[in-house]
Amino acid sequence: MRDVMRPGRRGGFTLVEVMVALVLLGMVSVVLYQTLISTQRITDALHQRGKMQSGLRAGGLTVPGELQQLTIGSSSTLDSVTDVSAVTDTSITYRAMRGFYTLCQATADATTLTAVRVLPSPFTSEYRTPVATDSALIFWEGDTLSTYDDAWIPVGISGVATTTCSYPSSPAATMAAYTIGLSGSGIPSSYALGKLTPGAPIRTFETDQLLLYASGGSEWLGLSVNGGAAEPVLGPLAPTSGTVYGFQLTYYDSSGTALTATSANIPKIRTIGVMLRGVTSARVAAAGRTRALIYDSLMAVVTLRNAPRN
Amino acid sequence: MHPSRPSDERGIALVLALFVLVVIAALIGAVFFIAQLEVRTGANTVSSLQAAQAADAGLEYASANWSRAWAQQGVGNTTGIDWVQLGGTSGYFSDSITELNDQLLMVRSFGDARDGSGGVLASRAGGMLFKVAPPDFGLSAAVTVQGNASIGGKDTVSGYDVVPSGGAWSANCASLTRSDQPGIRASSNFSASASGSPKYFVTPSSSASDTSVTTSVAKVNGVFSTLEGMADLSLTTSTLPSTVAPVLSGHTCATGSSNPDNWGDPTYAASGVDGTSHPCASYFPIIYVDGGGGTVMPPSGTGQGILLVNGNLKFNSGFKFYGVVLVTGKVSASGGGSTGNVYGALLSQGDATLNGNERFDYSSCAMTLAAQAALIGRPLTVRPYIRF
Numbered sequence: 001m002r003d004v005m006r007p008g009r010r011g012g013f014t015l016v017e018v019m020v021a022l023v024l025l026g027m028v029s030v031v032l033y034q035t036l037i038s039t040q041r042i043t044d045a046l047h048q049r050g051k052m053q054s055g056l057r058a059g060g061l062t063v064p065g066e067l068q069q070l071t072i073g074s075s076s077t078l079d080s081v082t083d084v085s086a087v088t089d090t091s092i093t094y095r096a097m098r099g100f101y102t103l104c105q106a107t108a109d110a111t112t113l114t115a116v117r118v119l120p121s122p123f124t125s126e127y128r129t130p131v132a133t134d135s136a137l138i139f140w141e142g143d144t145l146s147t148y149d150d151a152w153i154p155v156g157i158s159g160v161a162t163t164t165c166s167y168p169s170s171p172a173a174t175m176a177a178y179t180i181g182l183s184g185s186g187i188p189s190s191y192a193l194g195k196l197t198p199g200a201p202i203r204t205f206e207t208d209q210l211l212l213y214a215s216g217g218s219e220w221l222g223l224s225v226n227g228g229a230a231e232p233v234l235g236p237l238a239p240t241s242g243t244v245y246g247f248q249l250t251y252y253d254s255s256g257t258a259l260t261a262t263s264a265n266i267p268k269i270r271t272i273g274v275m276l277r278g279v280t281s282a283r284v285a286a287a288g289r290t291r292a293l294i295y296d297s298l299m300a301v302v303t304l305r306n307a308p309r310n
Numbered sequence: 311m312h313p314s315r316p317s318d319e320r321g322i323a324l325v326l327a328l329f330v331l332v333v334i335a336a337l338i339g340a341v342f343f344i345a346q347l348e349v350r351t352g353a354n355t356v357s358s359l360q361a362a363q364a365a366d367a368g369l370e371y372a373s374a375n376w377s378r379a380w381a382q383q384g385v386g387n388t389t390g391i392d393w394v395q396l397g398g399t400s401g402y403f404s405d406s407i408t409e410l411n412d413q414l415l416m417v418r419s420f421g422d423a424r425d426g427s428g429g430v431l432a433s434r435a436g437g438m439l440f441k442v443a444p445p446d447f448g449l450s451a452a453v454t455v456q457g458n459a460s461i462g463g464k465d466t467v468s469g470y471d472v473v474p475s476g477g478a479w480s481a482n483c484a485s486l487t488r489s490d491q492p493g494i495r496a497s498s499n500f501s502a503s504a505s506g507s508p509k510y511f512v513t514p515s516s517s518a519s520d521t522s523v524t525t526s527v528a529k530v531n532g533v534f535s536t537l538e539g540m541a542d543l544s545l546t547t548s549t550l551p552s553t554v555a556p557v558l559s560g561h562t563c564a565t566g567s568s569n570p571d572n573w574g575d576p577t578y579a580a581s582g583v584d585g586t587s588h589p590c591a592s593y594f595p596i597i598y599v600d601g602g603g604g605t606v607m608p609p610s611g612t613g614q615g616i617l618l619v620n621g622n623l624k625f626n627s628g629f630k631f632y633g634v635v636l637v638t639g640k641v642s643a644s645g646g647g648s649t650g651n652v653y654g655a656l657l658s659q660g661d662a663t664l665n666g667n668e669r670f671d672y673s674s675c676a677m678t679l680a681a682q683a684a685l686i687g688r689p690l691t692v693r694p695y696i697r698f
Binding site for chain 2 (some may be wrong): 025028032035036038039042043046050053054059060061068069072097100102118120123124133137141144145146147148150151152167168169170173197198199200201203245305306308
């Protein structure tokens, strides 16, 4: 009964109890802080790694897609035009297809074509209207019963204007078209204009270079269009170490033998190996309490689908 | 009396515990989220590759299942092939075939990778330019044999590049360049029987261990299935007619599968209007005969075109054929009855034992005209591929 009458003793703590509670609270706080920091570090590391790997995967799809329809000119006269003009271990300069058209009308003029654009799919957003700096290849029909004497005629483009033309379809249709002016003397006289039949395919190109370049203290995969400044496509890439590069190309002949990246070997190229080595853009948590850059790599092999079959 | 009540006690243990649990849950959630992101990114890459492979398969499918109708649909028109699933995989493709002009067609193939409910995970497209051209058989002998060849009895094999007599052969062959070839080319051995009076002509009259046979076989195999798919007549040993001859419907040639006994008219056997036109003279059918694992005995009568035999072929009935005969198995000739004749070229992908009363005359003209009537789509020799 006396205890009941003394409420002051019911809600109090002894000093020891308070001290123990504070120590425990401190310990829990430290553990909690470390957990939060570690969570942040792990999340950051995973994010950085995911971002880097995602970039590598995207590069592993887009670079082969860009290179796969390149042609290495054959020794025959059918298509002596080689799309690849220069190669190194870290760059390739090539004619990149940027449009596909068909000849709308037979032409009697060697310096002008009327072409209808073939609509690309949503996956070829880089296809566009031709411009004066582009070049083109026009399909030239040889013997209609043979596939061995056809040719693609290389020409330069001097100007482009919109027009309409009556496409010789069945039934005939008036279609939006382009008048493409050809530079120089246009179609060489060795190719009879009568063999340029309506419906003949026309491919337009720009000159691109994929290259490894440095900017802002990092190395990147860049794209240079018509000799312009390189724009970043992918990166940052692992810094160069000796002869190991963040963007590295290996060229193979038809037997799978690796070729030295020289101009003399360009006619032999049938397959290109694309190595991308990525690095995180910041140091992230690594083993122990250290922070470090994380590296990863991706290899893709591109068979040049329009290269001669030998 | 008020005993102490736990509910009145103050503390932060519960709050702390809950907070820690929330933090740990958030940590685990973040790890799972990132991991899931990683898996999805990887899955997207796989799906993209599957879609690209499916698009490639669509191009191959169009090539292997070529239809003559595609080149006859009219310039600018497009024919579609509906979605095809690649086996039981997640890959699907559909094709569109556009006639650019009388010689060129553009095949566009769209590939999808789909999930189990049919949802599209990734899509890719590719294109190929095809030219309609005669099949290249690569045959340069009256009889080309992948294996051993032997000749006996009264059989004759001639590599003289002849123009068949009768019909319109002389007129149609006038502009073609002819070149004599060996009568027989065999990849293995060649032997001639001492008995009987077999004849084989042109220097070299026969060519054993001929390495060109491998090239010929490869070319033929490259077009055999396509031609089979284009066949005007698809027959079996049970539906193979016993006799063939041109068939007219009024003044026109009665062609197609409802006339399996009409194999064209190489010799002007059937006359049309006023007895002067010969409607079936320009009918060079593609005839596919499935031997069903047995031996095909050709009918009696006369025909022309391309004869595809899946199995063995045995001549003994005086069958006359103008064009190309492609046999996946062995070829034999026996009996001394009616004289049969093949003008053009014959390929046997097995041994050939010619010991009957047959003639095999090489005729580049007969081979060329038969091939020109069987235009197939072939990828352009240079720059056929387009990325769409």
